[in-house]
Amino acid sequence: MSLPNIWHHRKVADTSAKGCEICFKPSTSVLITPDKQDFFYVCPAHLKDRGFCSPIIDHDAIAAKKKKEMDEEVERLKREYEEKQRKKKEKETDKEKEKDKDKEKDKNDSKEKDEDKGERKDTTSDDKESKSKDKSQAEVEEEPRVFALQRVFYQRRLDRKRQAEIAKRNRERLNNPNFFPSVPKDLP
Template identity: 60%
Template sequence: MSLKNLWHHRKVADGAAKACWVCYKPSTSVLITPDNKDFFYICVGHLSDRGFCQPDADEVAAAAARKKKEELDLEIEKVKREYEEKQRIKREKRKEKVEDEEKAKDKDAKKTDEENKTDEKAKDDKINELSKSKDQAQVNLGPRIFTLSKYS
């Protein structure tokens, strides 16, 4: 019984890293058959080598679609943040007008400035966290199904 030339890419824990089948460097990437009968460790760099293996065409198209969708989602988030910022500025201006009329500008201005600084810092922290999580998610977006190239 021969194995099909179809391999699924899986990741293992850093502590379970073993030598790459080609270059013997520690690797956490594993190519495994769909029925889990056979496997070998391989570096991510070798997965991009066209002479070694090629990603499944459907998988490549799906990865491109996911990437495009994520880019659109990022653009939507950016537009939403800009809109919320504009709305916040409008509210602040209205609030300042009311405060001027009440002549309690000194006390309230100090409080709102401190609150705005903390709000902006919290927003920046959230944005940084989201961008880091998106970057980590994009690392795993590559193809997951491969066929090994045949050497003559």
């Protein structure tokens, strides 16, 4: 039984940290096969080392992600443009109202405008906070999650798996009483 050379990067809890397969330092990063047959702990620094493993890049997923980001950007720009157009119309109507109304009503309008501007400032600050959160999430997701081990390390994993199977088979044989030869029953 051979393992595919596809390894998914997973994180475990800090309390479950075990020694890295390469440098034996405690690590919370685990490389695991898709069918969960084999896994081992590895430091995140080793994942960036091209001599240890190389990331498997899914070009279709990247293209879909870029398309989604572009669509979101277009929608955001459309909303901004529509809001600017709405503000222009409000200013034009406000100017017409100012001409028609008395000075007392102008004071009331200016107070209402100040309140409206305060509310608009709050929404823009919320937009900036949401954009910063989106950027931080995007940076976290930029790390590759699927790797292929280099030939030497992959062969070492296969050898270790094969040795474990052989040791298990030998233990089972030793526990079986029919494995050992029986004492001869005939006289010589």
